[in-house]
Amino acid sequence: MTENTNMKVKYGRSKGFFETFERRPGAIKKNMHYCPGCGHGIVHKLIAESIADFDIKDRTIMIAPVGCSVFSYYYYDYFGISAPHGRAPAVATGLVRANPDNIVVSYQGDGDLGAIGFNNFIQAANRGENIAVFFVNNGIYGMTGGQMAPTTLPGQKTATSPTGRSVTNEGYPLKVSEMVAALDAPIYVERVSLSSTKNIARTRKAIRKAFQNTIDKKGFSMVEILAGCPVNMKFNSREMNEFIENQMQHYFPLGCFKDIADTRDPIKRPEGIFDKQKVKDILYPIKVAKGVSADFKNESKIFQKERKIKIAGFGGQGVLSLGMMIATMGKLRNFNVTWLPSYGPEMRGGTANCTIITSRQKVCSPIVDKLCNLLIVLNQPSMEMFLPELKQNGVLLYDSSTIAPPKCSEDKIIYAVKASDIAKKIGSLKCANSVILGALSVVMKDYFLEGKDKKDFDRAFEEAIMDCFADKQNVIQMNIEAFYAGKEAVEATLTNPHPGV
Amino acid sequence: MTDKKKVKKYFVKIEPDECKGCERCVNACPKAVLKMGTELNFMGFPFAYYVGAGCVGCSACFYNCPEPGAVTIFEVSDDADGDSEKEEDEED
Structure with a gap:
């Protein structure tokens, strides 16, 4: 079939992405750096689509975590910031407090959020910061070569658990969504997966909902996405999807754990002060010395x-x-x-x-x-x-x-x-x-x-x-x-x- | 996908040089109209291709594909002024 004027793009490259990825080094400028079948690409696509549809490109800030998605700012046509390992929610807090109109997206993996940055994350959740956190859970440390993560399943073999994760030695996988949902402040917590077209459609819906909550300034939204790392787990894409469906989803049940955005009013926090003199006055208040005239001088040498x-x-x-x-x-x-x-x-x-x-x-x-x-x-x-x-x-x-x-x-x-x-x-x-x-x-x-x-x-x-x-x-x-x-x-x-x- | 006046036709295009050959689209296609090729693209991956007919525009391949622009689904209208509005529909 030849292309003609009657052909209209129904689904195509999202406007949320750059047309070509000029910041990416090397000859490949149209593709992302992820391995074949990686879950990050799908999540990136859904996020880019949501941002283009909501038309919030000019005020969205994406925080690139440490992990495979560290170069996410190569791809998105909006602002990006790199944060130290696990500190994305802390940086996000600063960005959203400085300007409450910012749409701040913290995109994190399970090593970043679940291990080194868990305290940063859970404290930001507990403060109810108006940010959207997308937690890509693949149960493994992908970037460093498939080591055991906090979310690795019991019995799962990884580079650092060659005989399988033992619960007596390494404990049970961290159920992040359940933990966050137990807090009072977060308004939306859902776990979705990328294992099938149906689940991807749910993921798409969840991501849009998280963005909608952030745009409405309702508070902290988190979407946990069960994704695959086919290369490190040595699966092909069909086996990967089966693994997610039969094993990961068994341990990490899908579903919405919390959705109370309707019951909450938009967050109102004190406005930031950006005037230099005012900041100075607050930091260094001038105390008037009592009792002694200002020109008093001690004569003693x-x-x-x-x-x-x-x-x-x-x-x-x-x-x-x-x-x-x-x-x-x-x-x-x-x-x-x-x-x-x-x-x-x-x-x-x-x-x-x-x-x-x-x-x-x-x-x-x-x-x-x-x-x-x-x-x-x-x-x-x-x-x-x-x-x-x-x-x-x-x-x-x-x-x-x-x-x-x-x-x-x-x-x-x-x-x-x-x-x-x-x-x-x-x-x-x-x-x-x-x-x-x-x-x-x-x-x-x-x-x-x-x-x-x-x-x-x-x-x-x-x-x-x-x-x-x-x-x-x-x-x-x-x-x-x-x-x-x-x-x-x-x-x-x-x-x-x-x-x- | 239902019709208003006539049955809509769809066409899926896979950019050979953007495909990494992960087969997610091939596995996801409900009509099995995508196949894996044996040729290699300039990155060195085999790539998927469309058999030429039978696409129903369900978007399964598009959303399963991890690459931003490897899969594009076109809507083909026979009449020149066929303007179907873009809507945010939840697909199957």
């Missing part, structure tokens, strides 16, 4: 240098908030300050610590590795741990009610205050850190300040306490009381030096 302070104690002793009060004090006096807490298992019972750096210059790094100028220690283990880090002629301030006087070289300047005892007398052990702060005000005054700067120095600390406890008005008074008690206690020891000094 000594402040030209960085002062590194380290505070250590056990978690819950107020180590971090003491550090925060010191940093706030510095901030209120127009210093550049950093405050870096050290989180870790020590927080629960060992030694917690934080470091503060105050400087007139820019602070280049907030890390105080070794050689701190001032060390504040609130428990015995911290003393043993951090005393070697104190610089020559550095200052040590410790809570002498719980810590034995340390043995250290003569050059160190040592102050001790019975912080816990004083705090108990005032009413709460919790304000021991303010007692230390009071002691610190004396220490800093003599060691860090000279001339006019000594004036009003206590006020800076008072302001810092008020600033740090702004949310807890009822404890401010007690902490200020503790502050002055600590100050007096240290001043008393100065005239009557501590035996340990």
Whole structure:
């Protein structure tokens, strides 16, 4: 039969594909790179057809996974992004949140979705992101040469299970659709297959439904497609279809597990902010320093240098908030300050610590590795741990009610205050850190300040306490009381030096 | 596929150079009008061909084919102004 004008294409190359695949290397520009009989080609065809029919080419983004379909962006005439292995749902979340009008398609295989990326996938499903996930399940790692996948059937022989998958050793295949359908957020979950023309027609319908849900912004839709990998499984196409029908579909029953799109309203999420200045304002809100005029300058030359302070104690002793009060004090006096807490298992019972750096210059790094100028220690283990880090002629301030006087070289300047005892007398052990702060005000005054700067120095600390406890008005008074008690206690020891000094 | 005025005729064309010879279309064709050839195309695969008559336009070969453009199904109308609207029908 010859072609004439009366012939009209009924089914032909979809408009969703490029006319020729120019990005594909090599001489073959009309074909995909898949092996003969591969399921990916059929799914690609159905997706391309849906997108062309829905006319959403200009706002569709396809995420190419890691797997055989990694080059899917060679073929589709719409946007494509490559995501790291298994991270397609996370990337999809970003794309759809940034612009809710995007139609984001995550096309994943069973190694990508079921193994390495399962947590990314299930969390995105649980958040109910407005994306369509097409999960091509062929029960095997196709790209790497037919190794066992999470969805490999029991007894199935693969490159890494030469005697067949044993459920006692490798467990049972992962039933992804059932798991997702059990969540509240997903609206559409269906398992289909490519084993026969009838099943392909159902797949086509399911893919269109998933697109319709995404266009309507109803939420998370997933279509699991049982496909074949005839080359790695060493089947011809008839055997492949029989395998899918008789074995895979037996273990992974086909059907719609969830379809509640009608009961859901379109998703509305807060709109993204794309204005540079607004983002900056949100990230770095300008806090107005209280109490001190903006042109206040510390005259002391000594402040030209960085002062590194380290505070250590056990978690819950107020180590971090003491550090925060010191940093706030510095901030209120127009210093550049950093405050870096050290989180870790020590927080629960060992030694917690934080470091503060105050400087007139820019602070280049907030890390105080070794050689701190001032060390504040609130428990015995911290003393043993951090005393070697104190610089020559550095200052040590410790809570002498719980810590034995340390043995250290003569050059160190040592102050001790019975912080816990004083705090108990005032009413709460919790304000021991303010007692230390009071002691610190004396220490800093003599060691860090000279001339006019000594004036009003206590006020800076008072302001810092008020600033740090702004949310807890009822404890401010007690902490200020503790502050002055600590100050007096240290001043008393100065005239009557501590035996340990 | 039913008719409105007269029986519609269909014609299936398989691009020899786009076929990879997986035989999915041959297995799927309900009328068995597709056959596998023995010649090799430029990729080195044997390719399927249409025997020349008997296609009912069911689209089974088109949707079973993993390649984007290897199978094209044409609708042949005898009269010059036969305009049948494109509809999204679910096929058998």
